[in-house]
Amino acid sequence: MSAASTPSRALRGRLWRLLSRLASLKLTLAILVLLAVGVVAAYLSDTRTVWALVLPLTLCAINLMAAIASNGIFRRQLPLLVFHLCLLALIVLVALGRMTYLKGQLELTDGTWFEGQLSAVEAGPWHFGRLDQVRFASDGFRIDYDPGMRRGPTRNAVRFLDASGAVGQAVIGDQTPLTLCGYRFYTSHNKGFAPTFAWTPAGGAGSVTGSVHLPAYPLHEYRQARNWRLPESGIEAWTMLQFDGALIDPERADEFKLPAEHVLVLRVGDRRWTLQPGQYVVLPGGRLTYQGLRAWMGYTVFYDWTIPWLLAAAVSATVALGWHFWRKFASQPWDGVEVPDGDGNA
Amino acid sequence: MLEAQQLWAAVLAYVLAGSGAIFGVVLRRNWQRLILGLMVLGLACHTASIVVRWDRLGHGPFITMFEILSSNVWSLMLAFTIAYWRLPAIRPSAAVVMPILFLMMGWLLMTSPKAGHFPPTYHTTWLFIHIGFGKVFLGAVLVAVGLSGVVLMRATVWGRDRFQRLPADGRLDELAYRCMALGFIFETLMLIAGAIWAQDAWGRYWAWDPLETWAFVTWLTLAFALHARATSRLSPQAASWLVVAVFVIAFLTFFGVPFVSTSPHKGAV
Numbered sequence: 028m029s030a031a032s033t034p035s036r037a038l039r040g041r042l043w044r045l046l047s048r049l050a051s052l053k054l055t056l057a058i059l060v061l062l063a064v065g066v067v068a069a070y071l072s073d074t075r076t077v078w079a080l081v082l083p084l085t086l087c088a089i090n091l092m093a094a095i096a097s098n099g100i101f102r103r104q105l106p107l108l109v110f111h112l113c114l115l116a117l118i119v120l121v122a123l124g125r126m127t128y129l130k131g132q133l134e135l136t137d138g139t140w141f142e143g144q145l146s147a148v149e150a151g152p153w154h155f156g157r158l159d160q161v162r163f164a165s166d167g168f169r170i171d172y173d174p175g176m177r178r179g180p181t182r183n184a185v186r187f188l189d190a191s192g193a194v195g196q197a198v199i200g201d202q203t204p205l206t207l208c209g210y211r212f213y214t215s216h217n218k219g220f221a222p223t224f225a226w227t228p229a230g231g232a233g234s235v236t237g238s239v240h241l242p243a244y245p246l247h248e249y250r251q252a253r254n255w256r257l258p259e260s261g262i263e264a265w266t267m268l269q270f271d272g273a274l275i276d277p278e279r280a281d282e283f284k285l286p287a288e289h290v291l292v293l294r295v296g297d298r299r300w301t302l303q304p305g306q307y308v309v310l311p312g313g314r315l316t317y318q319g320l321r322a323w324m325g326y327t328v329f330y331d332w333t334i335p336w337l338l339a340a341a342v343s344a345t346v347a348l349g350w351h352f353w354r355k356f357a358s359q360p361w362d363g364v365e366v367p368d369g370d371g372n373a
Numbered sequence: 374m375l376e377a378q379q380l381w382a383a384v385l386a387y388v389l390a391g392s393g394a395i396f397g398v399v400l401r402r403n404w405q406r407l408i409l410g411l412m413v414l415g416l417a418c419h420t421a422s423i424v425v426r427w428d429r430l431g432h433g434p435f436i437t438m439f440e441i442l443s444s445n446v447w448s449l450m451l452a453f454t455i456a457y458w459r460l461p462a463i464r465p466s467a468a469v470v471m472p473i474l475f476l477m478m479g480w481l482l483m484t485s486p487k488a489g490h491f492p493p494t495y496h497t498t499w500l501f502i503h504i505g506f507g508k509v510f511l512g513a514v515l516v517a518v519g520l521s522g523v524v525l526m527r528a529t530v531w532g533r534d535r536f537q538r539l540p541a542d543g544r545l546d547e548l549a550y551r552c553m554a555l556g557f558i559f560e561t562l563m564l565i566a567g568a569i570w571a572q573d574a575w576g577r578y579w580a581w582d583p584l585e586t587w588a589f590v591t592w593l594t595l596a597f598a599l600h601a602r603a604t605s606r607l608s609p610q611a612a613s614w615l616v617v618a619v620f621v622i623a624f625l626t627f628f629g630v631p632f633v634s635t636s637p638h639k640g641a642v
């Protein structure tokens with residue numbers, strides 16, 4: 028025996044003992060308890076408690092890796108090995124998903140194109156997506172209401188540019204998102220009215236068309252007004268939509284629709300106007316034309332490339348576990364079950 | 374109303390079956406065939422009641438507390454009736470299971486049967502798959518808790534005397550373990566199907582809403598119980614307490630969360 032091999036063997040022995048400790052089945056039980064406590068703590072806490080989940084999941088991944096590497100049962104029982112590998116894959120995928128996901132919201136006026144801007148966004152630090160390349164437009168929507176103003180199905184016609192740049196068409200809503208470049212766009216329950224204006228600067232520059240998204244309807248039925256700022260002029264304006272009666276009849280089945288008749292109240296400073304579609308007002312710096320009323324639809328957008336892999340890992344884990352239990356239980360009928368001995372054999 | 378009469382008839386048959394099971398154990402009488410017949414009769418009436426209501430409202434029993442309780446009493450009775458029919462040796466465990474179902478039936482009869490709104494996000498096949506898996510899970514755990522209840526009651530002199538006809542604790546424990554394993558598979562499938570549905574319906578596969586959170590805690594508790602049973606030499610009594618713990622958490626998840634949430638998945642409808 029050489030002098031060099033003895034410390035090497037000792038080191039290997041220490042590493043093996045460490046691996047065995049990390050693979051401990053009692054540690055697994057402690058980790059499951061820690062994870063359950065972490066889940067409940069995160070659920071009950073008002074603040075972000077990411078570490079309550081990250082710590083036990085990290086420990087769980089280490090425990091799983093150590094067990095797979097050192098526990099001989101995984102070489103004798105393939106289904107058990109597959110199940111534990113899938114669990115490990117799930118933890119890794121969830122971690123990767125949280126680092127690369129994107130969740131956001133946007134509102135789109137009928138007839139206008141989405142050009143990559145979100146009104147609210149939350150993303151993982153490694154999200155380098157292609158949202159700026161996504162293009163779609165809403166061509167209007169229909170939402171049914173049951174008596175009592177209970178929202179029914181949403182059907183939103185959209186146009187989009189596909190990967191080749193060709194224009195495609197689809198109807199999305201409720202269970203059916205629009206998926207572009209991995210981003211899933213879902214209609215939300217937020218929708219409302221969008222008075223549309225054209226602003227023509229006095230200097231002769233080209234006019235700019237835009238919409239003001241009034242608060243969601245019918246959620247904010249009695250607050251159909253908001254402040255906004257005219258483009259590149261700094262002028263503050265206040266707009267209110269007025270119409271008679273309830274647009275959605277609460278007594279019968281109905282649907283979301285634009286008011287047949289309405290007026291738009293516009294206030295700039297101390298001056299106030301009542302406008303019909305096509306009418307305009309002259310303001311310092313330009314002319315503001317009320318073009319008419321459209322609808323806007325709110326969308327949520329979600330990106331997580333791990334979703335199909337998570338599904339594959341979860342289904343594989345379940346199949347493997349079912350296979351394991353089947354092999355374990357099939358040898359004895361349920362009505363003649365015997366108590367297994369210490370090796371798990373009946 | 375026909376559906377109410379059918380439901381009352383079902384509850385009456387269940388109560389007679391359960392009472393027969395309890396008094397059969399207490400008085401050491403063998404009324405098993407009668408009890409099985411009453412269970413099947415109750416299930417037939419209950420099925421008719423659910424079908425009539427489904428036809429009247431145009432949607433299944435998935436929305437209100439009344440519907441959730443009714444459909445779960447039905448599925449739990451179905452699961453236990455199958456176990457009662459296929460595993461004659463464990464039939465006296467009905468004396469443990471039926472009082473649990475009595476509680477649910479009492480709660481059901483005190484709940485308003487008023488119809489609820491069927492949200493557009495519920496118009497999906499995944500609703501049936503998700504709920505179906507959940508019902509198999511809870512049914513399997515109910516059978517396990519019946520067996521575990523017998524094991525725990527046999528720790529007393531009275532229980533040992535009354536449940537002596539059942540197989541030994543070790544065999545009951547092994548059967549309960551099998552039921553828990555079956556329940557674990559189906560709870561996992563329930564979570565997967567729920568995540569697929571949530572992704573399509575609400576744009577996220579998991580959002581830690583009250584029901585998702587407590588369903589995951591149930592999954593962890595069940596994983597703990599199975600892991601502890603497989604890796605440690607637990608006594609049948611210790612393993613039985615774990616089964617009871619899993620059932621309590623699962624029961625609170627299924628029927629307690631609606632008390633803290635306005636809908637099965639709060640904010641998601």
